[in-house]
Amino acid sequence: MTTLAEVMLDLAGKISRVERGTATGGTTSTLIDTSLVQPASFFRGGTFWCLSGDNSGVIDTIISHSLNTLTLATTQTKVYAAGNRYAVSDLKFPRRDLKKAVLDVLMETDVPSIDTSMTAASGEATLSTGVGNVKRVLVDGAINNYWREIGGKLIFDYAVEGDLEVWYVAKHAEITETESINTAIDTRWLVWAAAEVAWSDYIKLHEKDRPIAIDFLNKATQQAALYKTNASKRLILSRDVHYKYWSGS
Numbered sequence: 001m002t003t004l005a006e007v008m009l010d011l012a013g014k015i016s017r018v019e020r021g022t023a024t025g026g027t028t029s030t031l032i033d034t035s036l037v038q039p040a041s042f043f044r045g046g047t048f049w050c051l052s053g054d055n056s057g058v059i060d061t062i063i064s065h066s067l068n069t070l071t072l073a074t075t076q077t078k079v080y081a082a083g084n085r086y087a088v089s090d091l092k093f094p095r096r097d098l099k100k101a102v103l104d105v106l107m108e109t110d111v112p113s114i115d116t117s118m119t120a121a122s123g124e125a126t127l128s129t130g131v132g133n134v135k136r137v138l139v140d141g142a143i144n145n146y147w148r149e150i151g152g153k154l155i156f157d158y159a160v161e162g163d164l165e166v167w168y169v170a171k172h173a174e175i176t177e178t179e180s181i182n183t184a185i186d187t188r189w190l191v192w193a194a195a196e197v198a199w200s201d202y203i204k205l206h207e208k209d210r211p212i213a214i215d216f217l218n219k220a221t222q223q224a225a226l227y228k229t230n231a232s233k234r235l236i237l238s239r240d241v242h243y244k245y246w247s248g249s
Contacts, residue, residue, distance in 0.1 A: 001180035002187050004106075005059040008098040008177065009049050010191045012089040015198050015216070019043075020051075020087045026080030029072050033086075036068045045091035047098065048072055053084035059177050061095050062088065093198055099177065101198035105190060106172045111182040118164040123156040125164055136167035189227035195220035 012018050025032040031048070043065040050058040055076050064071040070088065080086075089098075112135075118125045120139060127134070127149075134149045140162040147156045154166070172182055181187065199217040203210075 001183060003057065003178055003180055004099070004102060004175050005049060005057065005177040007102050007181060007187055007190060007194070008047070008059065008095070009087055009089075010187070011098055011102060011194050011198065012047065012087075012093060014191060014195045014220070016089050016092045018087055018089045020085070023053075023080050023082055023084040023086060024068075025082050026084070028077065028079050029075040031070045031072070031080040031084070031086060032068055033070075034068045036070075038065070040066050043070060043088050043090060045094060047089045047095040049087040050080065051085040051087060053081055054078035055080060055084070057178060059095070093202070097198060097201065098194075101194040101201070102190065103174060104197045105193045106181065106185070107174055109172050109185065109190075110169050111172045111184050113168055113170045115166045115168065116164070118154075118166060120154070120156065120160045120162055120164055122161070123159040125154045127152050127154065127166070130170060131166060131168050133169045134166055135169060138165040139163070141165070186227060186230055189224060189230070192220055192223040192227060196224050 009018070019036075019038075021033045021035060023031050024034045031050075041064070043062050046062045046065075048058075048060045048062050048070060050056055050060075055078055058074075058076065061073040062070050063073050093101075113131075115128050115131050117128055118131075132149070132152075134154065137144050137147050137154060139160055144156070144160065146158065146160075147154050149155075154164070172185070175181070181190070196217065199213065199220055203213050203217060206213075
């Protein structure tokens with residue numbers, strides 16, 4: 001499963017400069033890499049990803065860069081040790097902008113969802129908050145096709161009783177950087193769609209008339225469109241065939 005932080009790293013690689021390396025030492029808040037060649041402060045304000053070791057999965061902000069030492073905003077309980085793989089990106093697209101771009105796309109994307117908190121009684125059940133556009137209903141583990149979604153309720157054609165498993169379509173929830181993205185999302189499409197958002201935001205703020213920035217935006221738009229068809233196929237959740245009310249039967 002892919003985390004938000006991992007998608008942010010992929011995005012950074014598409015729209016800014018990303019360097020990958022291996023630590024030669026460190027502490028709970030610094031990483032040392034004697035092979036770093038960039039001048040001091042080059043990565044200050046940029047984003048850091050720990051890719052292996054005890055702190056694998058950590059994403060952080062670089063608050064200072066002194067030659068071969070990166071100082072991070074957050075102190076961990078474990079040290080960054082020699083042999084730990086890492087990645088860093090520069091300040092052109094800082095952590096907050098990478099996160100915003102991905103979430104802007106993610107939270108407008110429909111994904112299949114399942115709710116198991118509801119119970120049917122006397123042939124009806126009130127849908128939980130946020131549940132709608134229902135596609136499939138299981139009653140005590142068995143698929144039931146004899147229902148309608150009306151006014152925030154499931155209305156069954158007979159006096160159904162039992163625990164429900166309701167499959168529905170909803171916008172992807174906001175997640176933290178360490179949480180996983182719904183597996184129905186095509187991450188290649190997500191990265192390029194987020195790149196389109198990031199470049200659009202960047203142009204509005206910084207480079208309204210610079211042709212190369214427009215070129216990068218156009219490339220992101222083209223790539224997002226290229227992957228969109230496959231992404232849409234993965235997001236389809238078809239309704240179970242209902243005997244009377246839909247699917248033309």
